Amino acid sequence: MxxxxxxxxxxxxxxxxxxxxxxxxxxxxxxxxxxxxxxxxxxxxxxxxxxxxxxxxxxxxxxxxxxxxxxxxxxxxxxxxxxxxxxxxxxxxxxxxxxxxxxxxxxxxxxxxxxxxxxxRRHTSRFPFTDEEIPTEILDELRSAAILEGVRLYVPDEWHVQSVMDLIHDAEGREALDPSKVEETSRWTGTGAEDDAARTEGIPAYAFGPRQRDVTAPVRDFAGRRLIPGRDSATFETRPRIALLGTATDRPADWLRAGQAMERVLLQATLDGLVTSLTSHALEWPELRWAVRDPESAIAHVQMVIRLGYGPAGPATPRxxxxxxxxxx
Known part of the structure; x- marks a missing residue:
C-alpha cells in the first residue's frame, strides 16, 4: 500500500x-x-x-x-x-x-x-570492559545479523586476537611517525578545552576514555602524546573479545553493505546488553590489512574490527x- x-x-x-x-x-x-x-x-x-x-x-x-x-x-x-x-x-x-x-x-x-x-542507546565505549565471557547464543545472533546484510562476522580465537593486537600496535607506531596523519587525526579530535562543548563533529576529549596502563585492548588513544586535563588511566580487559566484519570482494558496494551490517551488529549488540567500540587502525595500512584476516575463513577483506563486551556505556558524541x-x- x-x-x-x-x-x-x-x-x-x-x-x-x-x-x-x-x-x-x-x-x-x-x-x-x-x-x-x-x-x-x-x-x-x-x-x-x-x-x-x-x-x-x-x-x-x-x-x-x-x-x-x-x-x-x-x-x-x-x-x-x-x-x-x-x-x-x-x-x-x-x-x-x-x-x-x-x-x-x-x-x-x-x-x-x-x-x-x-x-x-548505542555509543562507542572506549572504557575498560570486564573479562566476562559473551554467551555463544549472543555471538551467534550477531553473526546472523551480519549475514542478513550479506556480510560475514568472524570471531577469532585467542591466538588470532593477539595477532590483531600486534598489527594494531604496528599501525599506531606507523601513524606516530607520519606527521600528516598525526595532524589529520588531531584536526578531528578534541583537547579538553572549552571549545569541545561547541563541537558538532569529531571526537571530543571526554569520549577518549582513560589511558590504558597496559595496552591490552584494541582501543585507539586519540590523545596521542597530548596531555588531556583531568584524564585518568585504567586497566583494561586482559582478554579482549573482538569480531572481524568482512566481505568476499572489496568494492564500494561491498563497503556500503559492510557499513549496514556493522550498524546492524552494533544495534543488536546494544539490545543484547553489550557495549562496543570500533577500530580500523590496522586496516588503514594496506600492508597490514591483509594480515588481519584469517585465510581459512570466508572473509577475504576485513572491513572493521569490533570490540565487544560488558562495561560502561560510552558518552554520546556531537552530531x-x-x-x-x-x-x-
Missing part, C-alpha cells in the same frame, strides 16, 4: 536517527536529499568530511554512510514505511551512494523496527545539525 510523501518534520526525524551512526573520527561524511515528487531519500557522500590521509580510497567514508543508511532503514520501518533501498543507483554520480524509497506502508513490528530503541545535512527538493 502506498502513502503520501512525508512532511518536512517527519523527514527531519528520520535523518536525526540516521545521523547517530558511527563514522571514522566521527566525521559524519554524509548528506541526505529528500525528493518530494518520488517520496524517496538519497544518501550522498559529503566529500568535505572525508579523511584523505587515513582513508585515501574512501572505504571508511562508505562504511560510515552505510551505517547511516541502515539507521535510516530502521527509522523508516519504525515510522511504518518500508525502506526500498538501491545502492549506487547512478554510475555517473559516484557520490550518490543510495536511494531509499519510502512510499510503501509496512508493519512497525518487522525485523528492522525492533532495532529502533538501540539507535539512541551536525539536521539542517546541515538535509536538503528537501
Amino acid at each position: 502506498s502513502s503520501p510523501p512525508l512532511d518536512a518534520t517527519s523527514v527531519a526525524a528520520l535523518i536525526e536517527d540516521a545521523a547517530t551512526a558511527p563514522s571514522m573520527h566521527n566525521a559524519q561524511p554524509w548528506k541526505f536529499r529528500y525528493l518530494r515528487d518520488s517520496g524517496s531519500l538519497q544518501v550522498r557522500a559529503d566529500v568535505e568530511h572525508a579523511i584523505p590521509k587515513a582513508d585515501p580510497a574512501n572505504r571508511a567514508l562508505h562504511l560510515g554512510c552505510g551505517a547511516a543508511l541502515f539507521n535510516l532503514r530502521v527509522a523508516a520501518a519504525h515510522a511504518g514505511r518500508e525502506p526500498v533501498t538501491t545502492l549506487l543507483p547512478d554510475p555517473a554520480d559516484p557520490w550518490l551512494l543510495a536511494e531509499v524509497g519510502l512510499s510503501r506502508l509496512t508493519s512497525p513490528d518487522d525485523d528492522l523496527a525492533v532495532l529502533h530503541p538501540a539507535i539512541r 551536525r545539525p539536521v539542517s546541515d545535512v538535509l536538503d528537501i527538493v
Whole structure:
C-alpha cells in the first residue's frame, strides 16, 4: 500500500536517527536529499568530511554512510514505511551512494523496527570492559545479523586476537611517525578545552576514555602524546573479545553493505546488553590489512574490527545539525 510523501518534520526525524551512526573520527561524511515528487531519500557522500590521509580510497567514508543508511532503514520501518533501498543507483554520480524509497506502508513490528530503541542507546565505549565471557547464543545472533546484510562476522580465537593486537600496535607506531596523519587525526579530535562543548563533529576529549596502563585492548588513544586535563588511566580487559566484519570482494558496494551490517551488529549488540567500540587502525595500512584476516575463513577483506563486551556505556558524541545535512527538493 502506498502513502503520501512525508512532511518536512517527519523527514527531519528520520535523518536525526540516521545521523547517530558511527563514522571514522566521527566525521559524519554524509548528506541526505529528500525528493518530494518520488517520496524517496538519497544518501550522498559529503566529500568535505572525508579523511584523505587515513582513508585515501574512501572505504571508511562508505562504511560510515552505510551505517547511516541502515539507521535510516530502521527509522523508516519504525515510522511504518518500508525502506526500498538501491545502492549506487547512478554510475555517473559516484557520490550518490543510495536511494531509499519510502512510499510503501509496512508493519512497525518487522525485523528492522525492533532495532529502533538501540539507535539512541548505542555509543562507542572506549572504557575498560570486564573479562566476562559473551554467551555463544549472543555471538551467534550477531553473526546472523551480519549475514542478513550479506556480510560475514568472524570471531577469532585467542591466538588470532593477539595477532590483531600486534598489527594494531604496528599501525599506531606507523601513524606516530607520519606527521600528516598525526595532524589529520588531531584536526578531528578534541583537547579538553572549552571549545569541545561547541563541537558538532569529531571526537571530543571526554569520549577518549582513560589511558590504558597496559595496552591490552584494541582501543585507539586519540590523545596521542597530548596531555588531556583531568584524564585518568585504567586497566583494561586482559582478554579482549573482538569480531572481524568482512566481505568476499572489496568494492564500494561491498563497503556500503559492510557499513549496514556493522550498524546492524552494533544495534543488536546494544539490545543484547553489550557495549562496543570500533577500530580500523590496522586496516588503514594496506600492508597490514591483509594480515588481519584469517585465510581459512570466508572473509577475504576485513572491513572493521569490533570490540565487544560488558562495561560502561560510552558518552554520546556531537552530531551536525539536521539542517546541515538535509536538503528537501
